[in-house]
Amino acid sequence: MLKSRDLALIAIFTGIIAALGLIPAFAPFGSAVPITAQSMGIMLAGAILGSKRGALSVLLFLALVAVGLPLLSGGRGGLGVFAGPSVGYLIGFPIAAFLVGLLTERIGRPYKLTLGVMANILGGIIALNAIGIVGMALVLDVSLVKATTIAAAFIPGDLAKAVVTAFVAAGVHAAYPGLIPARAERSAAAAERIAA
Amino acid sequence: MSAPVPLYLPGSSVIHRVGAGPKLLVLLATGIALTIWRSPWQVALALTLVLLGYAVACLPLRVLLRQVRSLAWIALPLFAVQWIFASWQAGVGVVGSFVSLVLLAGLVTLTTRTTAMVDVVVRMAGWLRRFGVDPERVGLMLALGIRSVHVVIGLAEEVREAQYARGLRASPRAFAVPLIVRSLRHADRLGEALAARGVDD
Amino acid sequence: MPEIRVESVSHSFGDGSTRRQVLRDVSVRLAEPRIGIIGANGSGKSTFVRLLNGLVQPDSGTVTIDGRDTVRDGPEVRRRVGFCFTDPDAQIVMPTVAEDIAFGLRRRGLSRAERDERTRRALTAYGLEGHADHPAHLLSGGQKQLLALASVLVTEPDLLVLDEPTTLLDLRNAAMVRRLVDDLPQQVVLVTHHLDLLDGFDRVLVFDDGRIANDGKPTEAVAAYRELAMR
Numbered sequence: 335m336l337k338s339r340d341l342a343l344i345a346i347f348t349g350i351i352a353a354l355g356l357i358p359a360f361a362p363f364g365s366a367v368p369i370t371a372q373s374m375g376i377m378l379a380g381a382i383l384g385s386k387r388g389a390l391s392v393l394l395f396l397a398l399v400a401v402g403l404p405l406l407s408g409g410r411g412g413l414g415v416f417a418g419p420s421v422g423y424l425i426g427f428p429i430a431a432f433l434v435g436l437l438t439e440r441i442g443r444p445y446k447l448t449l450g451v452m453a454n455i456l457g458g459i460i461a462l463n464a465i466g467i468v469g470m471a472l473v474l475d476v477s478l479v480k481a482t483t484i485a486a487a488f489i490p491g492d493l494a495k496a497v498v499t500a501f502v503a504a505g506v507h508a509a510y511p512g513l514i515p516a517r518a519e520r521s522a523a524a525a526e527r528i529a530a
Numbered sequence: 531m532s533a534p535v536p537l538y539l540p541g542s543s544v545i546h547r548v549g550a551g552p553k554l555l556v557l558l559a560t561g562i563a564l565t566i567w568r569s570p571w572q573v574a575l576a577l578t579l580v581l582l583g584y585a586v587a588c589l590p591l592r593v594l595l596r597q598v599r600s601l602a603w604i605a606l607p608l609f610a611v612q613w614i615f616a617s618w619q620a621g622v623g624v625v626g627s628f629v630s631l632v633l634l635a636g637l638v639t640l641t642t643r644t645t646a647m648v649d650v651v652v653r654m655a656g657w658l659r660r661f662g663v664d665p666e667r668v669g670l671m672l673a674l675g676i677r678s679v680h681v682v683i684g685l686a687e688e689v690r691e692a693q694y695a696r697g698l699r700a701s702p703r704a705f706a707v708p709l710i711v712r713s714l715r716h717a718d719r720l721g722e723a724l725a726a727r728g729v730d731d
Numbered sequence: 732m733p734e735i736r737v738e739s740v741s742h743s744f745g746d747g748s749t750r751r752q753v754l755r756d757v758s759v760r761l762a763e764p765r766i767g768i769i770g771a772n773g774s775g776k777s778t779f780v781r782l783l784n785g786l787v788q789p790d791s792g793t794v795t796i797d798g799r800d801t802v803r804d805g806p807e808v809r810r811r812v813g814f815c816f817t818d819p820d821a822q823i824v825m826p827t828v829a830e831d832i833a834f835g836l837r838r839r840g841l842s843r844a845e846r847d848e849r850t851r852r853a854l855t856a857y858g859l860e861g862h863a864d865h866p867a868h869l870l871s872g873g874q875k876q877l878l879a880l881a882s883v884l885v886t887e888p889d890l891l892v893l894d895e896p897t898t899l900l901d902l903r904n905a906a907m908v909r910r911l912v913d914d915l916p917q918q919v920v921l922v923t924h925h926l927d928l929l930d931g932f933d934r935v936l937v938f939d940d941g942r943i944a945n946d947g948k949p950t951e952a953v954a955a956y957r958e959l960a961m962r
């Protein structure tokens with residue numbers, strides 16, 4: 335059962351994902367690959383809140399989009415986005431956040447940058463694109479290969495996001511500890527389970 | 531950074547007055563139908579009906595045009611690809627059904643209050659009760675989410691102002707870390723207020 | 732007035748090297764209508780008042796409100812003890828003013844009509860009737876704190892605990908909150924750094940490093956607090 339504090343964290347993180355979509359895109363690798371901070375919000379949800387709460391906050395974000403709030407970057411929202419070609423990505427978002435969160439919980443506290451980047455890439459790029467590409471192929475009626483080539487254009491931006499997300503997560507976990515289990519606590523808990 | 535205004539446009543047309551549930555059912559049925567029937571004339575019929583819906587709902591033309599424009603960047607290249615690799619009929623089928631569906635979904639959003647949509651979500655959550663989903667919780671989360679969007683946007687403005695005041699250049703990391711930390715502290719206070727109001731009891 | 736009994740309560744936060752004892756064997760009985768709590772930052776005031784509705788569960792000792800244990804009978808205690816915090820933004824949980832007031836009335840076995848009626852009365856009583864359907868984020872700071880109070884008071888608690896309710900408000904809004912609290916029929920426990928709010932209070936506790944250092948009439952307690960602060 336989720337407690338009040340979990341509910342508050344989930345709802346507030348939904349607000350963070352929305353706020354990140356409102357700040358203008360930035361372009362660390364030149365203007366060819368602009369990055370909106372919003373899709374960073376998906377990885378951040380898992381990297382900061384962990385698997386369950388992260389996935390639920392992304393799910394809540396999508397629910398608010400569906401009921402008509404224009405929270406997707408560029409002020410998009412409403413049911414139309416779920417009929418569009420990026421529906422696979424939207425479905426993949428909570429799954430990606432869950433996977434990033436699961437891997438981040440495995441890393442534990444203190445947060446490790448390189449492992450964090452890897453978690454973000456596995457959950458937030460590879461898993462997300464796998465689902466997104468299938469969705470795109472279905473909606474647009476194109477082959478998986480074609481859909482993959484379209485998706486490939488966004489990979490450099492995604493990689494940059496995975497790195498920035500890890501830096502942000504490291505900063506947040508240092509300033510606000512307690513969201514992911516400490517490594518020592520976890521091994522102690524595991525030892526207890528084995529003993530029991 | 532301004533607070534997001536819901537996409538709903540108030541009105542008194544028949545379409546505005548139809549319940550959110552029936553409208554969503556029509557949308558779902560149309561989605562299924564258009565994956566089965568997508569010959570050029572079937573798609574043309576669907577598109578005409580959707581456009582008729584916009585007229586009946588008395589929505590301003592610019593609202594429709596804005597949606598069409600945002601669809602064009604994907605629809606035109608898609609049509610070209612289909613035409614080159616398959617046939618123009620296939621192009622009309624794929625692009626036409628896709629455009630009709632997105633526009634119809636837009637029509638539902640534009641004519642249905644956010645609160646009515648929230649009620650539908652809560653009712654649907656009622657069907658999931660046997661899987662341990664508490665519909666009242668779902669309603670609370672949607673309301674909390676809407677409120678939190680406004681709260682965090684307010685916090686984001688404060689962070690940005692603080693950074694300008696200290697002459698810091700806003701890198702995404704320098705913006706995101708303080709925003710998230712402040713938001714998490716806010717969540718602690720919010721969680722406490724929820725507990726005090728008996729949410730855990 | 733309800734009787735608040737705190738019996739040998741000790742409480743710490745953190746563990747290992749970060750462990751910090753915040754309340755040290757505190758015992759007190761409170762039954763007066765107006766009780767003030769003052770003391771230095773970090774002296775344990777907020778922790779103490781959070782005991783009164785079970786938000787903080789003591790490491791040792793017991794807290795009861797009219798004989799109900801705040802840990803064992805937590806839900807029942809929270810129905811009787813209303814709590815108002817410092818930051819109005821974090822207490823408003825619903826998107827619009829009327830919804831937030833109605834929120835606390837759910838799960839109280841009231842009919843829809845009665846809920847609406849009570850909400851309407853609260854809106855009028857706290858000068859928010861013109862804002863019923865307004866989004867909460869468009870209210871001023873003072874109006875937000877009024878809304879937070881209205882949302883708690885609409886549930887008609889027997890005891891109202893306020894933790895620095897005026898700290899973020901300007902003079903005018905602080906005076907407004909003060910008048911509102913003065914007129915309440917309920918028992919009130921008020922934590923504050925605004926010492927003038929305590930005029931006319933029946934009893935004031937001074938906290939110092941997790942203990943009650945003084946307990947008496949406002950003038951006496953404030954003098955003791957001043958002396959502690961100058962030491």
Ligand SMILES: Nc1ncnc2c1ncn2[C@@H]1O[C@H](COP(=O)(O)OP(=O)(O)OP(=O)(O)O)[C@@H](O)[C@H]1O
Pocket residue numbers: 744745751753770771772773774775776777778779
């Ligand atoms: N949830 C918590 N976790 C860890 N430490 C805490 C927690 N809550 C309070 N503390 C610590 O307990 C001590 C007492 O805090 P408390 O909030 O009760 O003080 P206070 O008298 O209300 O102070 P102020 O006047 O600043 O509000 C402080 O050192 C504080 O940092």
Ligand SMILES: [Mg+2]
Pocket residue numbers: 776777778894
């Ligand atoms: Mg305090």
